[in-house]
Amino acid sequence: MTRILLAEDQSLVMQGLKMMIETDDDLRVTGEASDGEIAIKLCEEQWFDVAILDIRMPKIDGLEVAKIIRERWPEMKVLMLTTFNDDEYALEALRIGAHGYMLKDADAEWLIKSIKSCLAGGLQIQGEVAAKVVPRLLHKQKRETSGLNDLLTPREIDILRRIGEGKSNKEIAQDLALSVGTVKNHISGLLDKLELRDRTQLAIYAIRNQIV
Known part of the structure; x- marks a missing residue:
């Protein structure tokens, strides 16, 4: 319940x-x-x-x-x-x-x-x-795409994009043929690399940087 x-x-x-x-x-x-x-x-x-x-x-x-x-x-x-x-x-x-x-x-x-x-x-x-x-959000200052590509792996960008779309871990896992545990690990890595607090901030980051 x-x-x-x-x-x-x-x-x-x-x-x-x-x-x-x-x-x-x-x-x-x-x-x-x-x-x-x-x-x-x-x-x-x-x-x-x-x-x-x-x-x-x-x-x-x-x-x-x-x-x-x-x-x-x-x-x-x-x-x-x-x-x-x-x-x-x-x-x-x-x-x-x-x-x-x-x-x-x-x-x-x-x-x-x-x-x-x-x-x-x-x-x-x-x-x-x-x-x-x-x-x-889209009109706020954003990082250059090239810099983002240097910072994140293609898989991390795929996951970040789906977080920006509002998808759950299960939905992301299904989209990318990954386990939910692997998705969670990637999200933890994203939070560390981008120095963000939680999933909501990741979603805002994805929108702000036109990843979605």
């Missing part, structure tokens, strides 16, 4: 999201928080596999809660949720290390898919948000 923390300050929205999530038998909302302080306290008291955080909450906002979770409980996955289709929020969420960014008007199928994708190591950004965020 996947244990989920749901942090949302509007009670009706909270219950609606909970009902959608729990239409999947493997997913359970085991913690509910109406503000950021409660969300952090719940994380201190029990373990969650995924934290779904509203961007705008009382006391401590969702971005700050996400930052605290990524620092204190790095194995916990974080999905950001908002009504605001704002690329600045999405960019900041990705900088912090969130594993996905969704709008509150997402349907149950997309919500469940996003949760399962991030658990499998993917990066989920809802289409409307991605349409704004990706072009901005």
Whole structure:
């Protein structure tokens, strides 16, 4: 069973999201928080596999809660949720290390898919948000392609490209006819070579350097 923390300050929205999530038998909302302080306290008291955080909450906002979770409980996955289709929020969420960014008007199928994708190591950004965020990432300063080829092996670039596409380790392994363990080893090597913290930063790096 996947244990989920749901942090949302509007009670009706909270219950609606909970009902959608729990239409999947493997997913359970085991913690509910109406503000950021409660969300952090719940994380201190029990373990969650995924934290779904509203961007705008009382006391401590969702971005700050996400930052605290990524620092204190790095194995916990974080999905950001908002009504605001704002690329600045999405960019900041990705900088912090969130594993996905969704709008509150997402349907149950997309919500469940996003949760399962991030658990499998993917990066989920809802289409409307991605349409704004990706072009901005592409226009950021990037390394020269020749330098990247000197730094990474062709296999590492293949894997990095698929991470940028949001694929899980299992999907990458299937694409490249590798074992999941080999893919994990390559990802560890990529993190070391590129001096990045986690898979989300690898995905952003791949997009920023036009590897995808």
